[in-house]
Amino acid sequence: MNAGEPERLHPSVMAMIVTRDFQDGYIVNLGVGLPLECANAMPPGREILLHSELGLLGFGPVISDHTKADPYVTMVGNLPVEALPGMVFMSHDESFAMIRGKHLDIAVLGGLQVDVEGNLANTQFDGKPAGNLGGAPDLAYGAKRTVVMMRHTTNEGAPKIVNRCTLPLTAPRCVTRVVTDVGVFDIEGGRVILREYAPGWTPEAIQQITEPPLAVASDVREVSLV
């Protein structure tokens, strides 16, 4: 965050923005990092089945009190989660057959860079001798919709929504929505469309920390959780 800039959205609020689009009956996979926040922000009154690459479908919220957790029921990120009725365990090959076979409605993934074509880079961290792909390439291909949840800028302040990804790609042309700590964006036809901005922010202020020119939606509005 730069000095003097408006406050950025808390990850729990970003999670609520992402999960408000989850419809009743959706199968959803949450990536490691910020997307995991969504597990504790499920919209009330809707039955959503969470999928985890480890081989887990239909689990509940993350359990913070480890004394109450079943050590065998963990999701990606090695976090203990609540066992819900109807939950299914499976192997990795089955879990990924389910992903590639397009049985998931939404994948929420973290991002290092997203570009105007919807290309996603979330593999290679600075200063590390190799990258991590994890399940992201399969999820980005297989989910009917890929949403990226990330901070709008790097720790050094560089834009993460870019004209063209410079980091190694995780998957090409897969991202249709990006939720950051300053706004909500859709990626369509090579354009980045600003849909919503965080309280205190303006499209102009967001443009300053975004590399490609933003198309501002005609009905652009302040972020709303409904």
Place this chain on the structure above:
Amino acid sequence: MGRGLEHRDSQSPWLPPELRPQDFFDVSLMAELRQLKKGITSFAVGARHDLIYPFEERLAEGTVEVEVLGQGSLAERIRCARAGIAAFYTPVGPGTDVAKGKEVRDFNGVPHVLETALYADFALVRAWKADRYGNLVYRGPRTFNETMAGAARVTIAEVDEVVPLGELKPDQIHTAGVYVQRVVVRPATPVTSWETPQ
């Protein structure tokens, strides 16, 4: 079981394919003992900057090789080894570094990359119960354990207990004993994954 590897003299050809945090204890041990030549994995490094795993150190030194690919392709390569399928086309990978040097072919207008089966000499899997035929049941997500069982010349299953034949019901068995060559009973109460030394 990881501890037992400490006493082996031979150089292991690669590390178990999935670096789940609860496995770092084992994999790190092998890396520390310089028993790893190559890692074929979807998670090569830790995401944290303040925590450097031994495998990362070896990578930075240039004393191990690594092949990073998506977890779904890795799982299917192993499943194919178990199932006697030499290779398969997957839509995941084209347009990224993973597809470099591999055949890419269109099916219904969608590019697919050719991936080959990944056979191992040894597969170390973790299950809950076994019987004397080597039939296995697991607890919780079965991850690479069920996928790998049978994808190696020798599959060694570590279990909490071995139960009398017939106690595991035919409808419940996840891995048929035909895929399992050795069973090792875990000596102590398992360390919960979030308490695993890192």
